[in-house]
Amino acid sequence: MDLQLTGRVAVVTGASKGIGLAVTRTLLDEGARVAAVSRKSGADLDALAGPDLLHVAADLMDPAAPAHAVARAVEAFGRLDVLVNNAGGPPPGTALPRFGFLTPTDDDWRAMYEFNLFAVVRAVRAALPHLLDSDAAAIVNVSSGNARRPGPMNVDYNSAKAALNNLTKGLSEEFAPRGVRVNTVSPGPVRTPWWTEEGGAADILAGATGSDRVAVLERVAPEMMGLTTGRLAEPQEVADVVALLASPRSANTTGAEFAVDSGYLKEL
Incomplete structure (x- = not known):
């Protein structure tokens, strides 16, 4: 199936490994031009090098980084059609899982929200003026099944992802009528x-x-x-859904959440 992404321009955060790398590779294979955002590159990302790939070195814990990444993409490719907010999970220097509500400190909570929510807010804020000029704009936010299955393990992470889901719905309500679709992909555990x-x-x-x-x-x-x-799940299994939601083939899909979670979520 042709996803009609040829010539489209995408920003993908957390692009050097895992799901972000798989998304970057898939979008490139579909003919898109990609600004791949990560703190540093890696051998797997370097292997994709070519005229349609721009690596933007940026630490999304820096409040200025999302706007810098968007600006570099537009400078290099002249437009922006797709924003994939994939970066998330443990902030730099943090290891998960963490057990129990009393384990994370105030600083842990701040870092978790900075990485998993505020970086997304800033990226969307920077991207929207350009996305509103696109004829087929899409934002895909990568959340987690844990946003809807709260528990005492990784409570700060789960909470931040629940906030991201709410943000996605709100953005869709405001901007889908103006041509910017906003959806969520919620993985379970991914290798x-x-x-x-x-x-x-x-x-x-x-x-x-x-x-x-x-x-x-x-x-x-x-x-x-x-x-x-x-x-x-495998990263490619998540990337395939992200690419479909980024595609104009999903032109009437917005405000939706798609689970790629090995059956983790049981709720209706």
Whole structure:
């Protein structure tokens, strides 16, 4: 299926690995031009180098970074049609999961909201003047199934993602009538570096459950989280949905949330 993204310009945050890398690769494959935003590049992102890819080195914990990234994209490609707010999860220097409400401090809460909510607010604010000039504009916010399954693990992260879901709906109500569709993709656990890197979620859960990294990824986490498919999702499976929502083929889809979560969410 032609997603009609040829020549479109997208900004993708958190683009150097995991879901963001898969989104960047997919949009490029569909003919889009992509400004890939991350603190630093990496071998996998470098492998995509070409005239349709711009890497923007930016730390989204810096309040000026989202506007800088948008400006660089417009400077390089002359327009903006798609904003994918993918960066999120543990702020730089933070490891998740964290257990219990009393564990995160005020500083932890501030950092979590800075990375998972305020950076999105700033990116949308910077992008909207350009998106409003597009004939097929789209914003896709990458949230989490935990936004709708609150609990005592990662309570600050879950709360920030719930706020992001609310923001998405509000943005859609205001700007979809003006031609900017806004949707959410909510992954469950995805086999990304957040899980697989040394000291990441798999290692933390292994320590908490008396297991090991491989067992956590293959069995313990899917069982603990009640994953209907029995496995963590792959980044490409999330990226495919993001690309469809970014596409003009989804011209009448807005204010919606799409779960790519291995059956994690059970609620109607």
